[in-house]
Amino acid sequence: MKHLLVLGAGSAGTMTVNALRPRLAQDEWRITLVDRDDEHHYQPGYLFIPFGHYRRDDVVKPRGRFVPEGVELVLDEIDRIDPQACTVSLGSGAVLAYDELVIATGTAPRPDQTPGMLGPEWRRSVHEFYTLEGALALAEALRTFEGGRFVAHLCEMPIKCPVAPLELLFLADAHFRERGMRDAVELVYVTPLDGAFTTPLAAERLAGMLEQRGIALESDFVVEHVDDDAKALVSYDERRVAFDLLVSVPVNMGADFVARSGLGDELQHVSVDPHTMRSHQHANVFALGDANDLPISKAGSATHYSVEVFADNFLDHVQGRPMRSAFDGHVNCFVETGGGKAVLLDFDYQTPPQPGRYPLPGIGPFTLLEETATNHAGKLMFKWLYWHVLLKGRALPLPKARRGNAPREVIP
Amino acid sequence: MLVTIAGRPVHVNEEGFLTDAGEWDEAVAAALAADIGLTLSDEHLAVIRFVRRDFAERGTSPTLRRVSSVGGFEIKRLFVLFPKKPAKKMSYVAGVPKPIGCV
Numbered sequence A: 001m002k003h004l005l006v007l008g009a010g011s012a013g014t015m016t017v018n019a020l021r022p023r024l025a026q027d028e029w030r031i032t033l034v035d036r037d038d039e040h041h042y043q044p045g046y047l048f049i050p051f052g053h054y055r056r057d058d059v060v061k062p063r064g065r066f067v068p069e070g071v072e073l074v075l076d077e078i079d080r081i082d083p084q085a086c087t088v089s090l091g092s093g094a095v096l097a098y099d100e101l102v103i104a105t106g107t108a109p110r111p112d113q114t115p116g117m118l119g120p121e122w123r124r125s126v127h128e129f130y131t132l133e134g135a136l137a138l139a140e141a142l143r144t145f146e147g148g149r150f151v152a153h154l155c156e157m158p159i160k161c162p163v164a165p166l167e168l169l170f171l172a173d174a175h176f177r178e179r180g181m182r183d184a185v186e187l188v189y190v191t192p193l194d195g196a197f198t199t200p201l202a203a204e205r206l207a208g209m210l211e212q213r214g215i216a217l218e219s220d221f222v223v224e225h226v227d228d229d230a231k232a233l234v235s236y237d238e239r240r241v242a243f244d245l246l247v248s249v250p251v252n253m254g255a256d257f258v259a260r261s262g263l264g265d266e267l268q269h270v271s272v273d274p275h276t277m278r279s280h281q282h283a284n285v286f287a288l289g290d291a292n293d294l295p296i297s298k299a300g301s302a303t304h305y306s307v308e309v310f311a312d313n314f315l316d317h318v319q320g321r322p323m324r325s326a327f328d329g330h331v332n333c334f335v336e337t338g339g340g341k342a343v344l345l346d347f348d349y350q351t352p353p354q355p356g357r358y359p360l361p362g363i364g365p366f367t368l369l370e371e372t373a374t375n376h377a378g379k380l381m382f383k384w385l386y387w388h389v390l391l392k393g394r395a396l397p398l399p400k401a402r403r404g405n406a407p408r409e410v411i412p
Numbered sequence B: 001m002l003v004t005i006a007g008r009p010v011h012v013n014e015e016g017f018l019t020d021a022g023e024w025d026e027a028v029a030a031a032l033a034a035d036i037g038l039t040l041s042d043e044h045l046a047v048i049r050f051v052r053r054d055f056a057e058r059g060t061s062p063t064l065r066r067v068s069s070v071g072g073f074e075i076k077r078l079f080v081l082f083p084k085k086p087a088k089k090m091s092y093v094a095g096v097p098k099p100i101g102c103v
């Protein structure tokens, strides 16, 4: 009996076992999935919590509900991988041996990496929304916020869902308008990038949307520390940005055990081949989802498309054949822009986001790089799709723009 | 696009970044540096050599964090050596692509 061990039962791990269990014979393959707790979080939903659109119940469900029969779910802390011995030790002391290993333990916000962030102002005037706890605390802070400088901040790339801080600002703008206090609030976006976003066209469009809303952009700002007393962000080149309410996206890092096991880069992400997601170091180790170092957005959509490729390849791999599928880096993400609208970005390794239309029978077409209400419907629908379709490893009813035969219509 | 830098033909993109790291040498580096107002010291060159070595090994330009944590150069110092936009400037002078803070 062979053993496939999957570490992490978030989006990637859950999709992986759902995609592979039906395709691996029960009497040949045992599959085990490990996570530290029994709460599956729909992380894209964190964005809507500060503004009271979603509550805890919308974003948390027990993991077991999404784990298929024939997969054993083990709840334990992962402590270390020994890739030579092909074993994984757990917090309880248990040791699991594997034939094939999938690392799907994601990436997590690390406020401890920025000096001063976890000071006395933490969760008072210094916030984050990349954890459920943080999003709930921010909701509370927003409720009593009476105006002043609201600063959204990105510490360092890469982060999961790189558009999320922009979305937070767009929603904050709409939120303060609704409350009739927009004039009392100064909105600022502070980023280490040289513009609102990474690729030129999307950066230009998104910068335009910031400007339209009167949101100031402070770019090329690499934070050195948070000055808790003065309530200011301080950069390495000694620029200061004052805040009354700071919402920062802390440095995102892979799990500590990845580094302990000698598998991580400087941010503890696992270095993999960009087309097969296989470790550069070990032929029976793969890393899927946010845990790897693919040069593309860390997003649920990218995870979904890459897990599909991985599942096809895995069957080749275990039969000793060359892996025939190659991931093209496809990602799409809806950018919530407030007031019931959203923008859709669609891109891959070769093609940066560009304007156009994205066909979707029944609901679409979605309009790429433009603000529309249909795109907003798409963003909300994503929650339903996530729980009911994506996690179960079923195909996403969003066509693969550049791979299948349902190409995007690009408006010249 | 083909241009002449330090008296030799070199391929660059629209932003002036070298498209073939193999066409780089220290004379080219000095000219690129001068172009953005820098005079290269040994300290600059030590950073540049790390950036090139890391690019050769991994195929991507190192981020600021990587130059600091793997290369061992302090970020604060990098901001002094390559003011305002160190990640971009280091890559520019080192003749490697502009680092994309992954989309």
Ligand SMILES: Cc1cc2nc3c(=O)[nH]c(=O)nc-3n(C[C@H](O)[C@H](O)[C@H](O)COP(=O)(O)OP(=O)(O)OC[C@H]3O[C@@H](n4cnc5c(N)ncnc54)[C@H](O)[C@@H]3O)c2cc1C
Pocket: A007, A008, A009, A010, A011, A012, A013, A034, A035, A036, A037, A042, A043, A044, A045, A046, A047, A076, A077, A078, A079, A104, A105, A106, A107, A129, A130, A131, A160, A161, A164, A255, A257, A288, A289, A290, A291, A298, A299, A300, A301, A302, A303, A332, A333, A334
């Ligand atoms: C605010 C926010 C908004 C987002 N918006 C979008 C969006 O609109 N669209 C989109 O596509 N994506 C979005 N994302 C990104 C998306 O949520 C992630 O890309 C996706 O969850 C990645 O899945 P994963 O399985 O790699 O990681 P995760 O889903 O984070 O799962 C990792 C799992 O590993 C477990 N784990 C980690 N370390 C250990 C350990 N030592 N021991 C045991 N278990 C461990 C964790 O408990 C967790 O369950 C957003 C993310 C955030 C934070």
